[in-house]
Amino acid sequence: LSPDSAQSEKQQELRGQLTAIRQRQTEIRAANQKVFEEIRALDDGIKRKIKEVQSAKSKLSFKSIDELDAHIKKLEATVDSGTMKLVDEKRTLSDITGLKKARKSFSNIREIEQSIAESKEKVAALRSKTEDSESKELSSKHQKIQTELDVIRAEVDKVQKNRSTLVEQRNEARKAREEAYNALRKFKNDFYQQKKEYGKYEQEERQRRWERKKAEREAFERERRKKRAAQKLEAASEPAFEADIAQAESLLQYFDPTFKPTSGVVRSSSSLAAQATRTVDAAPPAGTQILTKKTNDETYFVGKKGKKSKNTNGISAAEKEKFTLNFEIVSQLSKLSIGVPMNKEEVPATVEALKTKVQWFKDNQERVTTENIKKAEAEIERLEKDAEVEASKDQEPRKRPGKRNGRGAENGEKVDDEADATPEPESETAADETEDTPVEESAETEEKAEE
Numbered sequence: 001l002s003p004d005s006a007q008s009e010k011q012q013e014l015r016g017q018l019t020a021i022r023q024r025q026t027e028i029r030a031a032n033q034k035v036f037e038e039i040r041a042l043d044d045g046i047k048r049k050i051k052e053v054q055s056a057k058s059k060l061s062f063k064s065i066d067e068l069d070a071h072i073k074k075l076e077a078t079v080d081s082g083t084m085k086l087v088d089e090k091r092t093l094s095d096i097t098g099l100k101k102a103r104k105s106f107s108n109i110r111e112i113e114q115s116i117a118e119s120k121e122k123v124a125a126l127r128s129k130t131e132d133s134e135s136k137e138l139s140s141k142h143q144k145i146q147t148e149l150d151v152i153r154a155e156v157d158k159v160q161k162n163r164s165t166l167v168e169q170r171n172e173a174r175k176a177r178e179e180a181y182n183a184l185r186k187f188k189n190d191f192y193q194q195k196k197e198y199g200k201y202e203q204e205e206r207q208r209r210w211e212r213k214k215a216e217r218e219a220f221e222r223e224r225r226k227k228r229a230a231q232k233l234e235a236a237s238e239p240a241f242e243a244d245i246a247q248a249e250s251l252l253q254y255f256d257p258t259f260k261p262t263s264g265v266v267r268s269s270s271s272l273a274a275q276a277t278r279t280v281d282a283a284p285p286a287g288t289q290i291l292t293k294k295t296n297d298e299t300y301f302v303g304k305k306g307k308k309s310k311n312t313n314g315i316s317a318a319e320k321e322k323f324t325l326n327f328e329i330v331s332q333l334s335k336l337s338i339g340v341p342m343n344k345e346e347v348p349a350t351v352e353a354l355k356t357k358v359q360w361f362k363d364n365q366e367r368v369t370t371e372n373i374k375k376a377e378a379e380i381e382r383l384e385k386d387a388e389v390e391a392s393k394d395q396e397p398r399k400r401p402g403k404r405n406g407r408g409a410e411n412g413e414k415v416d417d418e419a420d421a422t423p424e425p426e427s428e429t430a431a432d433e434t435e436d437t438p439v440e441e442s443a444e445t446e447e448k449a450e451e
Contacts, residue, residue: 011152014145021142028135035126042123049116053109072096218391225387229380236376240368241361247332248358254329255341255351 029036075096079089249261323344333340333350336357341350 007152007155011149011156014149014152018142018145018149021138021145025135025138025142028138039123039126042119042126046116046119046123049112049119053112053116221387225383229383232376232380233373236372237369240365240372244336245358245361245365248336248354248361251329251332251336252351252354252358255347255354259351 075092078084079092079096084092246261249259252259253261325340330340336354338350338353338357339346341347
């Protein structure tokens with residue numbers, strides 16, 4: 001109902017009158033407050049006394065004092081007849097005594113009931129004082145206005161009922177529309193859900209391919225590392241200084257043909273093999289060259305001032321003692337950190353140095369071999385740890401971002417709006433973006449890193 005309608009104005013007017021009547025009644029009650037308090041106190045006393053009477057009567061077996069007196073007279077007549085046994089007579093006399101005490105309780109109950117009647121009369125007298133003509137008139141007017149309001153409320157309820165019917169019809173129409181929208185929304189969601197599942201299947205397939213290739217790559221790398229570790233360990237397990245000992249003993253054979261090698265390994269260099277069988281004699285050492293006058297003249301010319309020397313055809317003593325060494329011999333001596341002999345007198349010192357070097361190699365061979373094995377094992381362990389770290393850094397194949405559908409939601413997400421726009425067709429699934437690194441390429445990369 002609109003606020004400016006006649007019915008609404010009438011209803012508001014009547015409610016205003018009721019409010020005024022209630023205010024006046026409140027004022028009258030305030031003026032009669034002492035009387036009402038006295039009435040309330042009397043009512044409380046009446047209720048309390050009624051409870052006392054009910055409690056006392058519940059303890060008695062007789063409804064009235066007359067009934068009690070008749071029963072006492074009957075028992076006394078039985079005792080006076082003299083036909084009772086002594087035990088029964090004593091018990092009957094005891095009952096008569098108890099009943100006489102109960103008769104006193106009836107007397108108290110009668111007094112309380114009389115007091116209740118007096119209190120009720122006082123309450124009625126006090127109420128008559130409060131019920132003046134104005135109060136009665138206000139009550140009558142209040143009842144009349146309330147009846148009129150009830151009639152108006154009934155009419156309003158009828159209108160509300162009709163309005164509720166219209167609202168229900170509107171709700172049913174809205175519900176039918178929602179069902180149609182929900183059916184369309186379900187169709188769209190099913191479509192995108194299936195599309196999402198297909199994308200998930202593709203992702204799982206890529207994951208399986210990636211994991212399979214990763215397992216193959218790891219197996220290849222593991223086998224390659226195993227072979228390299230075996231080679232490193234095998235190389236480290238070989239006795240240390242074997243090549244140095246063999247090289248030093250070969251040099252000893254070169255400078256001292258009587259020397260017998262103990263290592264069992266002699267370098268088969270062509271230059272060393274050719275020189276190993278020479279004998280030490282007065283002849284010039286191998287590699288020396290005796291210069292003759294003819295050779296000297298052919299090789300170089302030295303100009304001098306003054307007269308020619310008469311001894312031009314002779315050779316100095318220093319030139320007779322001079323000898324040359326093969327470049328490979330010099331290189332091997334340098335590798336062993338042994339000085340190169342410049343003449344025959346220095347050869348024994350070189351031989352002693354070589355023997356000392358060989359003995360040092362043999363004395364430290366076992367220790368250095370053990371150290372090499374430990375270093376190889378540590379290197380293998382480090383490579384294994386590096387491989388584990390690299391494997392842990394290996395990322396999974398990158399996921400392709402989901403495409404947006406026509407409603408602005410990603411594939412597989414539900415469409416919550418009520419629009420019935422048709423989703424645009426999407427392109428087919430693209431090829432896998434993640435490319436696996438070839439096994440051979442990764443192996444070469446690791447070898448370069450180790451080097």
